[in-house]
Amino acid sequence: MSRRVSPNRASRSALPALSPFSAKTKTPHWTQALTLDLIIRVLHKTILHPFLAWLIPLCLRAQATPYSHPSFVATTAYASILSFLLLLNILNKRIAYGLPRKVSLEDEVVLVAGGASGLGLLIAEIYGMRGVAVAVLDVRDVGGVGMGGVEEWEEVHSVRYYRCDVGDWGEVERVKRMVEKELGTPTILINCIAAPINGMSITSLPPTAISYTIHSNLVSCFNILQQFLPGMLSSPTGGTVVNLSSVVSYLTPAGLSDYVATKAAISAVHKTVEAELRVSGDNDRVKMILIETGQMATALFEAVKTPNNFFAPVLEPVQVAREIVAVVDSGNGGIIRLPAYGALVNWYAVLPVAIQRLARYLSGIDSAVGVGVEAEKRKGNGSERAMASSDSISSEKEREKGKASSSSKGSDSDVELIEADA
Structure with missing residues (x-):
């Protein structure tokens, strides 16, 4: 029988007190807020x-x-x-989107894919501090590179961290059994997984980088939907699915071919699943929320320079997390586009091509990625380091697959569950 974590019970877990990039953020000039x-x-x-x-x-x-x-x-x-x-x-x-579903936090189980850093981490912390049972899935080790040391992590109530490559079907299947056994059937699924931005032209982009981006962004989206959506459909409380995409899937800036392709695919998958739920009559029980944002102040966008801070400001992850949590708590479905210009991206495609070219030139969108990447290269943090990081993660996954094959298959112990005693 599945066990839920009571909102009044403190279940110990390891999650960082602050996102790793927040401590490095400089105080902006007051004009940046305008x-x-x-x-x-x-x-x-x-x-x-x-x-x-x-x-x-x-x-x-x-x-x-x-x-x-x-x-x-x-x-x-x-x-x-x-x-x-x-x-x-x-x-x-x-x-x-129909009538909102009733959301009762004491009956909900939140699953955050990609919740070890950035936006996913903030959402996990918000629900954890409210006493909701939260399962965080991420491929990174606790205290790994770019995650801060273990000493920087603090206890957050009712949150548990499961190390899992969500792009691997077998790992997701095993983690699903672990989550259902420890916390219960997830009823709120938040997909915040995003691969690092390479910032290369299509002729310079290595095939391994393309495969890694598709594996991390798109394949993981299919895996978690196929694994956890049936449980929501059978749950008496229904469920909510949140997919994180990007407005660049409409604007297609130069240097982001692999990233843009996967984000556009995520938006298409989300809308298709929403249509399937509507046809089957389950759209009143399972709500679909699509988040399409611009640039956020996370490590993922370190190499990107915003073309215009007035029209395209860099979003703070806390701001986006607050919007997501508010919509999920309301029980509604819908599409959230941030910042304000995101509400107009659908109109971009119907503009005459000449006006589109003029808008791209005036906004500087096609040079934003290149300028940022060159600046990172001068600091020694360019795309070569990102690729090396991707290769190291791939090598680590291969080593772990070798270890898993030597152990008994199908055992729940193959999935590492990082948690402290309750």
Whole structure:
């Protein structure tokens, strides 16, 4: 019988107190905070908010302003338009994604694939501190290279770390049995896996790098969906699936052919699975959430320089994690695109080609990766190091496969479970 971790029970685990890149972040100049996203957020909280818009005609009526007065007519029309647009937005989401499912955290089991660093780590910490049973799957060792030492890790309630190559079907299958035995059937699946960015042209990209990116980004997405989605469909509480993609799958910047291809494929797989759930009538029980973000301030994007901080600001992982957790907790499905320009990427393809070329030139998107990679090379942290890291990870996986083949197959002990005593 599966065992769940009670929200009131402290189960010891090892997760880092802070993401490894956060300690290296310098305090930005105040002008860096002035972005299009900030302006839009302020407008939505003020003059574009229907409630505040209705205060103006009400105040005019309090001053005995006639109904036929131009100021009253204009402000009433403005407030009515905002209210109508809000209702249309609510109706559109309800038709597209149906009613929200009921999310009760004490009955949920969260599985974060790629949760040992970056965005996945923050999401695991958030749910762990709230007492939710969390399983973190990642290929990295605790305290490995780029992860910080074990002494930098702190106890987080109810979170357990499973070392697993999610791109390997056999490993995912064995870890699934371990998670179901220790925590229960996962009902919230968050896929945050992303391979390092190579930043090379297609003629310079080694075949091993292409295979590694596809293995890490795309094959892992198929594996976790095929392994854990059936459990959600049979669960009485239903489930939520979150897939992390990128807006670059629409914009296709130069130097990211392998990365863009896998992210575009993840978005396509997500939408296809959502259609399958809708056809089968299970879309009310299992909600699909697609996250398409721009550049984030993680180690993955160290070699990328944002072309324009005002229109394309670098997202803080905490900001993205907060948005994801809020949507998951609401029980809704949908698509989240960050930052603000992400909401317009669907329109890019319908623009005339000449305007597309002009937009790419003015934004500098095709030189962003190249400039960042060259800067990293001058610091000795270029793509050669990324490739060496990929090769070392591949070699490590080959060695572990050799060890696994010499031991008894199909045993749950083949999967290393890193946890402290409860």
